[in-house]
Amino acid sequence: MTPIIALDFKDQATTLDFLARFPKDERLFVKIGMELFYAEGPAIITAIQAAHPVDIFLDLKLHDIPNTVEKAAWQLGKLGVALTTVHAAGGKEMMLAAKRGLLAGAKAANHPAPKMLAITHLTSTDQTMLENQLSIDVPLNQAVQHLAAIAQASDADGVVASALETPLIRSVTKPEFLVVTPGIRPHGAAIGDQKRVVTPGRAKRLGSSAIVVGRPITQAPDPVEAYQSIKKAWETAHD
Numbered sequence: 670m671t672p673i674i675a676l677d678f679k680d681q682a683t684t685l686d687f688l689a690r691f692p693k694d695e696r697l698f699v700k701i702g703m704e705l706f707y708a709e710g711p712a713i714i715t716a717i718q719a720a721h722p723v724d725i726f727l728d729l730k731l732h733d734i735p736n737t738v739e740k741a742a743w744q745l746g747k748l749g750v751a752l753t754t755v756h757a758a759g760g761k762e763m764m765l766a767a768k769r770g771l772l773a774g775a776k777a778a779n780h781p782a783p784k785m786l787a788i789t790h791l792t793s794t795d796q797t798m799l800e801n802q803l804s805i806d807v808p809l810n811q812a813v814q815h816l817a818a819i820a821q822a823s824d825a826d827g828v829v830a831s832a833l834e835t836p837l838i839r840s841v842t843k844p845e846f847l848v849v850t851p852g853i854r855p856h857g858a859a860i861g862d863q864k865r866v867v868t869p870g871r872a873k874r875l876g877s878s879a880i881v882v883g884r885p886i887t888q889a890p891d892p893v894e895a896y897q898s899i900k901k902a903w904e905t906a907h908d
C-alpha cells in the first residue's frame with residue numbers, strides 16, 4: 670500500500686486545494702478523519718473521488734454499545750470506502766457487531782465491504798498515560814499485542830498501532846492481518862502530540878502493512894515533495 674495521507678483539514682475547499690497539487694496520474698490513498706467528516710458529511714467522499722483517483726480510509730473510530738455501533742457501521746458500509754476503524758477497547762461483541770453492520774451496509778449498496786481495522790492504543794499514548802490515566806498495569810507493547818489478538822478473534826481485518834509494536838502483533842496474528850501504523854515522523858519532523866513515533870523506512874523494516882502520515886505532508890512547505898520523499902523512504906525501507 671502507498672503511504673496513506675491523513676486529510677485532517679477543516680473543510681472540502683481546503684481538502685480539494687490540497688489534492689489539486691498532486692499530478693492526476695498519481696493514485697493516492699487518503700484518510701478522512703473526524704474533523705473533515707463532521708464538517709462535510711458523507712458528501713466529502715464523493716467530492717474527493719471526483720477530484721482525484723483515490724482509495725479512501727474512513728477513520729471514525731467507532732466505540733459505543735454493540736447495537737449502536739452495528740447501526741452506525743451499516744451506514745458506513747454503504748459509502749464505498751476501503752478501510753474503516755473501530756476501537757478494540759469496545760470489546761469483542763462490539764467489533765463483531767461492527768463487522769456485521771459493515772458487511773450488511775455494503776451489501777445493501779452493492780459495494781465491496783470496507784476492511785475493518787481496530788484501534789489498539791492510540792499512538793498519542795505512552796506507558797505513563799497507560800498506567801496513570803487508563804490504569805492498565807502492563808507494558809504498553811503487550812497491551813497492544815493483547816488487543817490485536819482480541820481484534821483478530823473478533824473478525825477485524827487488521828489493527829492500528831505504532832510501528833514499534835508491529836513485530837509483536839505479527840507474532841500472534843495471521844500473515845494477511847493488516848498492521849496500519851500512524852505516528853510516522855521523518856527524521857527532524859515535529860513530533861507534536863504523537864508519542865510512539867517511527868520513521869517511514871523503519872516502519873517498513875518493522876513489517877507494517879501501511880503507514881499513515883498527516884502533518885509531515887499536509888503542513889510541509891511543498892506537500893508533494895514531502896509525500897514523494899516519505900513514499901521513497903517507505904518503498905526502499907531506508908531513511
Ligand SMILES: O=c1ccn([C@@H]2O[C@H](COP(=O)(O)O)[C@@H](O)[C@H]2O)c(=O)[nH]1
Binds near residue numbers: 829
Ligand atoms: O493511534 C492512532 C490512530 C489514528 N491516528 C490518526 O493518524 C493521523 C496522524 O496524523 P499526524 O499529523 O501524522 O500525526 C491522524 O489523522 C490521527 O487521527 C493516529 O495518529 N494515531
